[in-house]
Amino acid sequence: MAPITVRFDHLLRISDQHGTFEHALGAEPRREHGYCTDDMARVLVVTSRQPEPDATVRALERVAVRFLDEAQAYSGGCRNRMDVNGRWTDSYALEDCWGRCLWGLGTAAAHSDTGLIRRLSVVQFERAAHARSRWPRAMAFAAVGAAELLSVDPANKAARSLLKDYVTVLPEPTGDDDWPWPEKRLTYANAILAEAMIAAGGALDDAALCQRGLDLLGWLIERDTGDGHLSPTPAGGWSAGEPRPAFDQQPIEVSSLADACARAATMDAAAIWPDTVRAAVAWFQGDNDAGMLMWDPDSGAGFDGLQRDGVNMNRGAESTLAMLSTFQQAQRFAGVPQ
Template identity: 50%
Template sequence: MSAADPGFRHLLRMSDDTGLFEHARHAVVRRDHGYCTDDVARGLIVASREPRPARRLTRLAECYLAFLTHAQDRSGAFRNRLTFDRHWSEPPGVGDWWGRAMWGLGTAAARNAIPWIRDEALHAFVLGAEQRSPYPRAMAFAGLGAAEVLRTRTDNTVAASLLMDAVEAIGAPSEDPSWPWPQPHLTYANAALAEVIIAAGDLSDDRQLLTTGLRMLSWLSDIQTRDGLLAVVPATGWRQDTPRDRYDQQPIEVAALADACATAAYVTGDDAWQERVRRSVAWFQGANDAGVPMWDPATGGGYDGLTEHGPNLNQGAESTIALISTMQHAGRLS
């Protein structure tokens, strides 16, 4: 492992035989905050993306899959938060955690190197696909899982239906050329919305839908680039026709943009999208508004946010997985 590669060291540190802890104080796990389905699903995604996983990474995927199947009820909904003493603190639902669980299960069903994990993940995905969420982002995350399934199982009607319902939930972008987006504000994981539309257009051979998604992503990428550097919409979000804050920039935004641009590169074969993936990689390496690296080489952990005073040095699960996910794309760049 090179000094430039965070690997899975901190993800292993943040995990136990139950799941993945949500928070850390610097690199030290905050067990009192417990686990959440959101982050376990993210962990399953990055573990399943590795084509030749080491044994301990396979064990992580097994653990994360077991957590998600335990979180899922008979209707296909998911519980989100599990305390350290293994008690669910919330009832099953279809919020963002349902969408991310579906994304994780879809990715594992399509990409995991272990056949039985693929089979079990698909079983849980199909059950979860009986549900729909009223929240566009939850539907977008679930749609990304459906797209993963369809890339390897083109005749899976359950995944196809979920993917198109996700497109409908996201909605059509505004006709305003200065804001070609389905909503009047940008909040979190924004690029996921464009990525779903791109994937749906490609998988359904709908050129108009594909063009719409690419146009959305191009605009989002352009407005988040300043002087050649990535400067993502901060945690406070950004509403049309209002001033935009510079900080607190979140790693999840960078990772979502890298994912979407990598999908665009795969679908179109256009190397310009790979260059946009490189901007996300560079953001973690220090090509950002503060000029500082956004991860700790000593631990392999990703910092929790870019503030006006520099990095938030806490290394939670979401930020660490955002780092790993983006660096996985870096390893595939030509």
């Protein structure tokens, strides 16, 4: 396996003064497709938690904070899409981009080594946190961001209020040991649902909620493992009785598992959590259902998808950020090659 190196070369190459381009054709950014808040929230997450970032990474962190600021409405909603000329092309909403915005801002408030970024992130978080979403993943991302902010500012009223409201809208446990998952089908970024329960349980001193998240995450890992390696839920989703492995597999599923397991490891000493982070790295390194490398060690680019017959070699923002995030989490655990 190639050694782990968190390289921002490709991410910087597909970024400019407005943001990071959403899509790429091969290694070239597809400028005509513009930028999105979903990706810029991810950019803020990986740039703010990078140890000792250089000047170029710090500059991209500032671009991300500015992008998220401009995406927000004063009432809390969030726009998602900006064109190549810096014009917003959609309306304010409370969908996943809103939740990811709060996730990015809470993470930066907790982890950025730049005081101005931390202060701006808190201000923007508190503005967006006035709103609530009816979408489970949006609320889950927002809850993780709130828990991050509370880790450094336990008295923050906006973050604590959001977390308490998040808990009230959680579905009741299914009572089905075979399918405890809160949805009838696994879809996308599944692990965020479990991670949010773990994060909220820790922040609110709710041991039962934390344990529910840990149990769900453990169940998800079992579903997303086959033949000794990660075999994540495909882009089309998965439900009991459907064949595995299944394709197209997306890097976001792997990074979501790594993030959730890294958080779980702070709450529980079981070996499954660091082991799964290591398995997530191995998935990018070729220990996957197709035996194919899912990143470019020379540039730090992530490939867009694992298919039955090979790899989607496009290197868009989401896949690259998923790889960078996974490698960052891996560096927290001993035994991962670096």
